[in-house]
Amino acid sequence: MKIIFKYILIILLSQSIAHGAEIYDVVIVGGGASGVVAAIQAARMGVNVAIVEESGWIGGQATGAGVATMDDNNRTRFGLYGEFIERAAKYYKTYGKSVSTGMFGAGTISFEPAVGQKIFYEMLKEAGRVDVRLNSRAKAAILEGNRVVGARFQRDDLFPFELRAHVFIDATEQGDFIPLTGAKYRAGNCISPALNLNAQIQDMTQVAIIKRWSRDTSGEMPDKLKINVMPPEYENYVDIFRNVVAVDGSSWGAGGYPFDVPSHNAYRGLPDIDCPLPVDNSDPNTWANITRTGINWANDYPHSNREGLTVRYLEDRAHRKEVNRRAALRTLQFIYYYQNELNQSDWTVDISQGYDEGFINATSWQTWIYNDDEIKDMGKIYGEVLKHFPPFPYVRESRRLLGLYTLRFDDVKRVKKLGRATKNFPSSMALGEYQVDLHAGRANEFLESELDEDYSKFPTTWVGSEGIYQVPFEVFIPETVDGLIAAEKNISVSRMVNGTTRLHPIVMHVGQAAGTIAALSAKERVNPRELVPFDVQIELWQSGAHLSLYDKFDDVPVSSKYWRAVQAATLYGWMPQLAEGIFGADLPLTKTARIRLESSSGVKLPGNIMSRGEAVEFVMNAKLMKD
Numbered sequence: 196m197k198i199i200f201k202y203i204l205i206i207l208l209s210q211s212i213a214h215g216a217e218i219y220d221v222v223i224v225g226g227g228a229s230g231v232v233a234a235i236q237a238a239r240m241g242v243n244v245a246i247v248e249e250s251g252w253i254g255g256q257a258t259g260a261g262v263a264t265m266d267d268n269n270r271t272r273f274g275l276y277g278e279f280i281e282r283a284a285k286y287y288k289t290y291g292k293s294v295s296t297g298m299f300g301a302g303t304i305s306f307e308p309a310v311g312q313k314i315f316y317e318m319l320k321e322a323g324r325v326d327v328r329l330n331s332r333a334k335a336a337i338l339e340g341n342r343v344v345g346a347r348f349q350r351d352d353l354f355p356f357e358l359r360a361h362v363f364i365d366a367t368e369q370g371d372f373i374p375l376t377g378a379k380y381r382a383g384n385c386i387s388p389a390l391n392l393n394a395q396i397q398d399m400t401q402v403a404i405i406k407r408w409s410r411d412t413s414g415e416m417p418d419k420l421k422i423n424v425m426p427p428e429y430e431n432y433v434d435i436f437r438n439v440v441a442v443d444g445s446s447w448g449a450g451g452y453p454f455d456v457p458s459h460n461a462y463r464g465l466p467d468i469d470c471p472l473p474v475d476n477s478d479p480n481t482w483a484n485i486t487r488t489g490i491n492w493a494n495d496y497p498h499s500n501r502e503g504l505t506v507r508y509l510e511d512r513a514h515r516k517e518v519n520r521r522a523a524l525r526t527l528q529f530i531y532y533y534q535n536e537l538n539q540s541d542w543t544v545d546i547s548q549g550y551d552e553g554f555i556n557a558t559s560w561q562t563w564i565y566n567d568d569e570i571k572d573m574g575k576i577y578g579e580v581l582k583h584f585p586p587f588p589y590v591r592e593s594r595r596l597l598g599l600y601t602l603r604f605d606d607v608k609r610v611k612k613l614g615r616a617t618k619n620f621p622s623s624m625a626l627g628e629y630q631v632d633l634h635a636g637r638a639n640e641f642l643e644s645e646l647d648e649d650y651s652k653f654p655t656t657w658v659g660s661e662g663i664y665q666v667p668f669e670v671f672i673p674e675t676v677d678g679l680i681a682a683e684k685n686i687s688v689s690r691m692v693n694g695t696t697r698l699h700p701i702v703m704h705v706g707q708a709a710g711t712i713a714a715l716s717a718k719e720r721v722n723p724r725e726l727v728p729f730d731v732q733i734e735l736w737q738s739g740a741h742l743s744l745y746d747k748f749d750d751v752p753v754s755s756k757y758w759r760a761v762q763a764a765t766l767y768g769w770m771p772q773l774a775e776g777i778f779g780a781d782l783p784l785t786k787t788a789r790i791r792l793e794s795s796s797g798v799k800l801p802g803n804i805m806s807r808g809e810a811v812e813f814v815m816n817a818k819l820m821k822d
Contacts, residue, residue: 216345216357219245219326220717221710223364224333224346227255228699229683229706230366231315232275236710236738238323242717245326245358246319247348250586251553253319253327255368255683257699258312261402261489261585264297264463265304266698268660270614270628273753274740275318276703280304282314287466293475296464296485299447301477305465307487308404308585309548330555331356336363336375342722343376343678351555361717363679364709368587369509370594370685378676379597383506383636384643384690386597392507395636397591397694398495399504401522401558403530403584406545407486409469419579420543422531426577427567429528432498436532439493446479456537457482463489487545491589494529495634496522503635509594519557520573522588524565527577544583557587591634591684591697598687599724600669603646604631607664607692613775614662615744621767622728623665623742624708624735627701630654630661633694646689653691663744666696666705668728671712677722682709704740711735729818732763742766748778755780757808760815769796770811780808 221237223230226248234244252259265280272280283306284294297305306314319325330351337345337357345359365372373380380387383394408416438452440459445451447458461482464474472484496518497503507514533539560581563573574581607627609616631654642648670687671680681687682705684697695701711734716723732742736759745765751758757780764770765778770792773779784792784807792810793799798817804810 216359217245219243219358219360221245221362221364221713222247222346222358222360223366223682224372225249225255225365225367225683226253226327226329227259227366227368227683227702228257229255229702229709230364231255231319232279232703232706233364233366233682233710233713234325235275235318235322236707237714238319238325239738240711240714240718240734241323242714243324245328245360247328247331247333247358249330249332249367250555250557251329252312252586253329254308254312254315256589256702258308258315259586260368260589261308261404262491262589262699263306263308263311263404263465264489265700266298266629267304267700268628269302270660270663271626271700271704271741274704274735274738275707276700277739279314279318279703282317283310286310286314287468290468292466292468294466295476296466296474297462297476297488299461299476301475303476305463307465307548330553333372333375336372336377338377341676343676346372346375361678361720362713362723364682364713365596365679365685366682366706366709367685368590368593368683370596370681370683373594373596373679373681373685376673376676376679378673378679381595381597381601381643382509384641385506390506390510392505392510394506395503395638395641396506396508396690397504397636398498398634399508399518399522399588399590400491400495401519401526401584401588403490403526404465404545404548405488405490405530405533405542406467406547408541408543416541416543420546421540422527422534422577422580424576426524426527426531427565427571428524429531432525432528433532433536435498436493436529440537442537448479456539457485459492460485460488463491465489490526490529490533494526496525497635498525516557516559519588520560520563523558523560523581523584526584527580530580544580546583548583550585551582553586555586556584592636592690592693593684595693596670596681596685596687597674598670598681599672599674600667600687601646602666602670602686602688602692602696604648604652604689604691607631607695609661609664611658611661616662616664619744619766619768620665620667622668623766624668624671624712624728624731625666625701625704626663626741626746627666627695627704628660628663629695629698629701630658631691631694633691636690642691643689648689648691663746664695665742665744666701666708668712668731671709672724677724680709680713680723682706707738707740708735711738732766733819736762745772745778747776748772748780749776751778751780751808757812760808760811763815763818764811767795769814770807778807780806782807784810
């Protein structure tokens with residue numbers, strides 16, 4: 196009877212869809228960090244937005260995947276990303292806690308995944324009309340000619356619905372909407388449809404949040420949260436764990452691998468308002484006080500530079516599910532190692548994040564049967580731990596749109612002394628800072644030779660920040676398909692560049708840019724490719740974004756009335772800086788500078804303009820009036 200009712204319900208829902216779909220200005224497929232920020236930006240610009248997310252969580256890698264320590268080098272804390280981390284810091288400050296609990300340095304940013312999601316929801320609520328639909332997956336794109344006009348979704352693998360919009364954004368973790376639209380994309384070092392399913396991509400990680408059990412308030416840790424049964428294949432991989440962290444390991448900064456337990460915990464340390472002891476990640480003496488951390492170091496999967504994750508993971512859903520389970524097994528193995536060999540028996544999965552409250556999990560662990568020498572019901576043996584794992588893994592490399600331009604390594608190459616890239620993009624939409632960092636797949640055979648990329652260019656040492664680079668407008672726009680914008684890790688970049696554009700800060704900046712492009716496109720009723728980048732940049736500057744490689748001048752702080760005009764002047768080459776870190780806004784405008792400015796900008800200056808700052812401000816206003 197239940198089966199008959201199920202099919203009647205599907206028929207009725209299908210008939211209701213046939214009579215009309217819900218209509219939005221912008222539909223964002225994927226509720227990750229980039230997708231949520233895109234929605235906030237678009238809604239603040241006055242358009243109505245829908246987010247459709249496959250899991251039960253919004254926030255993506257920062258929340259639902261459990262990577263809640265920001266890979267942040269301090270230079271790009273502005274715009275919506277800056278607002279987000281300010282809210283996180285304010286939240287913990289009310290409890291007398293710091294967010295600088297991870298990443299081995301002063302001023303770092305960490306938060307609990309549940310807190311990060313709470314902040315994202317607050318920002319969405321304040322932004323305007325944003326409808327969030329969870330546990331829903333895109334099944335088909337609807338096109339009119341070469342333009343995406345709608346999409347069909349299914350909620351809980353049962354309830355279908357259809358949404359129409361002027362613009363769709365793919366902000367999924369694996370770029371899953373792009374193939375449905377017919378737009379070409381890169382996967383590994385190939386371009387669709389000629390994909391090599393065996394081409395390598397970066398490792399992924401099933402993160403877990405673990406916490407020291409507090410006997411003072413909760414009694415003894417329940418036995419069900421201890422992994423007493425050695426996970427399958429543990430002995431095959433325990434040496435990987437031993438090479439990363441050991442009881443007698445060295446402290447970070449005082450030696451090399453393996454590191455000790457406090458150093459391991461400090462890498463992805465998270466705030467804990469119940470911990471009475473101080474934690475400051477810049478002070479190694481406080482690392483032993485950390486009571487909550489993320490497992491995201493020794494448990495990469497497959498953890499091999501020769502036999503790594505492949506394009507098949509992106510293209511084959513059944514294979515993806517199996518790999519997700521293998522990654523979860525690797526993390527189970529590490530927790531077993533942590534509790535037993537490292538003698539951390541009072542640590543277990545953090546049960547306070549709410550990961551056990553959703554219905555969708557990438558591993559479907561409840562039906563996971565493992566068959567090696569004997570058949571093991573993984574849900575029955577490890578379910579009380581698995582249900583507190585983040586609902587989906589941290590996927591570093593997704594499909595990447597084939598856009599109007601593909602950003603490559605030479606485009607993000609920086610001069611550390613200057614703190615910026617060597618190449619300037621006047622169509623800049625976002626700034627990034629992180630070093631190129633590939634987790635596996637570095638061999639030349641897996642890189643993109645047609646983009647002039649090979650292993651010889653890969654950084655041989657970790658240098659932290661070498662400065663900022665730009666992400667231009669053209670990487671968001673498909674070659675031919677209209678009504679579609681890429682965001683998240685899905686923008687048009689090479690594999691090597693994906694090694695820097697995959698991190699939290701730039702992902703959120705990319706989301707803010709995508710949301711701006713989408714909102715302007717919807718408001719002006721034009722295709723995204725028809726927008727003038729300058730118009731998008733105006734909106735981004737008004738929203739606190741930085742776009743110029745010359746974003747820091749001692750004489751032109753962000754609070755300066757000339758700041759936006761100076762950003763534009765250096766971005767478009769209207770007027771260069773006078774010296775490194777000095778624009779000279781209040782200095783007299785020379786005859787030579789006037790001639791150059793008028794020639795480069797196409798704007799005639801009146802005779803009463805006396806200073807360099809006044810000059811670029813006049814040009815900026817003239818450009819705005821013209822538009």
